[in-house]
Amino acid sequence: MPNRKQAAPPRPLVVGDVVAAHSRDLGEWTVAQIVQLDVDSQTAAVLELDWSGPEPSSVADLGDVVPLRLTHHSWNGGLSFCNQEWVLPRSHKVVGAIPLLHDKPANCWTSGWHLGDQLARQRRWDIGVREDPVVAWKADYTGDTVNEFLGRSTAPRPEVTQLTIRDIDSLDCAQLVQRFPEVAWLHLHGRLGLLSGAGELNRLHSLQRIRIVDLFGMTRGDCLRPQRVPELESVDLYSVPAEYASAMRSTWRREILAGTYVFILRTRKPEWVAENRSNPLRDWDGRERISASTYKRAVTQYKTTRKAILQVFAEEAADVQLACMEEIGRTYGEAFNALDRRSGFIETVEREELFAALDHIVNESEALHGPALEDARDSLISGVDSVRDW
Template identity: 30%
Template sequence: MIPEAGDIYCVYVERLRSYAACQVTHIKQPESAKGKPLAAVLELDWLGDAPPSESELRQMKPLICNYFFWNDRIDHSYVDAVVPAGYTKVGSLPPLAEEEVVSYGSWDTGGSMARQRNWEAIAPKLRQRFKEAAQDRAKVDVGGRSLSRSTSAADEDLLRQLSDLSELEKLPCLTRIHADTLSEPLLAFIAGNPFIIELQVSHVEGTDLDLSACRLNRLAIRPEGLRQLTLNRDMLQLTLTGPASPELRIAAEENGRWLTVHNTAKLPALIGLDRLGGLHLTGIASLDLTAVVRRFPALRELRLWGKPGTLTGVDSLAALPELRRFSTYDLFGFTGEQFPGPDKLPRLEWLWMTSLPAEAAGPIKACYKKQAAAGLDLHITKARKPEWLAENLDNPFRDWDGREHISAANARKAASLYKKTQSALRSLALRSAAAGPSDAAVREELEALVAAYTETFNRMDRRGSFIETVEREEIYTVLTDLLQNFQAVGGQADIDVLVKLFDSLRDY
């Protein structure tokens, strides 16, 4: 359903245990035939136990946000113009905001209201100190470094220079800590600072970690050695940056109902998260969804990325009655007939599947066509035939095939260049291992391969500029991976020197 300017919608927000409301202020029509209309959505300052009455509707006004670095701003963003399932139109008013919309997001009514409430729960004096520092560009000495009072992140380099963690109190706007080791003093500092909402740590002292006194929203941790992890009630995202012990027990609010776990490759055991709300798995080579559903039967969001990989047990998704959001990327091995239909996933609001079997793409898209018209956010793209998969399984540029601004010819050239460079480096590695690190001929040939790799992309981009930030990073990453693999099989190379050569030669 496409809304009209002025329409007001409400939706029940489970975390707030209330209805929240938003207004569509205007519709932005697409600039191209392939584009889709966007709706400018404004979050409103209203919560209720039931949809708003007529009198409440007439008193609606924008939510004014001043949490963290927001300064009396409204939450007003462009989103997909199709109204999601679960949203109910309750009336219409002249647009309550007419300012130009410059941000893009998704339907998240109630999100800013929750963040504003959490902000207002912090002591007023602390909030005032934060706001004053956020506008202060004066420098303070912290650990021998001159930093702005508005600095929001402390990394390991800074922490290592501190003789006393109390020096961090000179930075009232700290919201992020990135540390190698989470010591008891650092944990105490984080627990005493309500503004620190993100922690990234590689090592924890001891086998138990209790964060219940903190206000963290996001935690990235290497869990090696941990047996007990107690999360605070505000925790929303837990990223495991290494393997977790099968004995690791995690305590979270409502057994993880509001938590999303990010993990690489394999399904973690994570004892204690029996009502886990979200799971993101990356780098999948092979995954049986039956095991996922059995372990986490209350999932509301499941997002899966292959390297590419094989996905089996797709029919078991029907046993996730609360599933709202599901996505796959570069995953194969299933058919459209195996994917549950809308009657099995009645609460599904968001279905994105990219780079999937052609035999699955068509039937899934057709099956959910009516739900898409009714508000399901449906994107089924890059249907792959078996011959494509066989040809591109080891092609790191496979995602270029089907990317909107990249031609099929350029995608093929990139794949061909990768294979050619990989083959040449494999042959050279054998000679390099025998010749030793001082062989000038090997060094010259390595430099010639890097120059040829770089110049090929230069020529491709000159014919039709298409290499943007993402592609530039991908080209760099593929080259460094190739050089690291060259070293891994016995080749002798100074990768830093070769990367500098690449940077000096590239035109994009």
């Protein structure tokens, strides 16, 4: 949601309005009707219409329009109808109003306006095409694969306008912009990774939407500037440096009235980054079923266990390491027994992550102090298994 609640959408929008936008999926313009506006949630209920064609100048250009009904995949004839943020994107326009084609509230919510996506899927389904097509203008990489690509001497890919990169440990934005100069939608998802040269993203003059999650290294000076990326209509930041988030918020809040949606959540101070980049349980922060207090206690226990294991590797003689590791394992297992009794949050995934955290500590210890006895890791796990209830 926008950071400050408003009494009406920042761009003029009323119930009954028909909104038009160009769809890359369709290669044409398409339309939707605003069915409801909710001040409390700052959302608009948007009903997609079964129409596409040349850019309309008014509703008269649409002819007789009807709601889009979906039968593709698991849909059973329901309307393409959902609540989304009520900031009408810059690239969308109101072409007039018509009587409401539906008068009931929407029962689903989504982020981002994607007019045309469902209509394109439905039309493919209607002609018997069951899979989404592979298109040159969409690219999806992992951090490792994109860095391998950026490291090669290959030509830029100007045809790519939607770029998603996941599991980023490190990424050079200067190289990214050089290889993908025409990106309009950019989604960067890190593993508490480092984003260098983020200010270079200002060279993406066609940029419309940016989403950055769990990436760091950006400073106030890396802020995107409206005069450099004038088409930007969505700023979505989650778990990024606080100073970068502050600069982006103050810069782009002024652009909300022009059609830029601003959503910034969980900004991180340098101390948090330093503490959590090496914390293998960091994904528990905010996870459903894991309260803030449980997460805090879990991290405290992880740090206590890490300190104890590092001390054994650094100070204890080989003949006592195994016994020490087994005792550390028992303490670890009992501590998480007590935590799990409070809320029963440890399931298969969490159990695997708790053992992975121990592996992480042992690997770190061996990197610092050299290999331990061959059975040290087994003794640690044996200690956990002898007492754990999870």
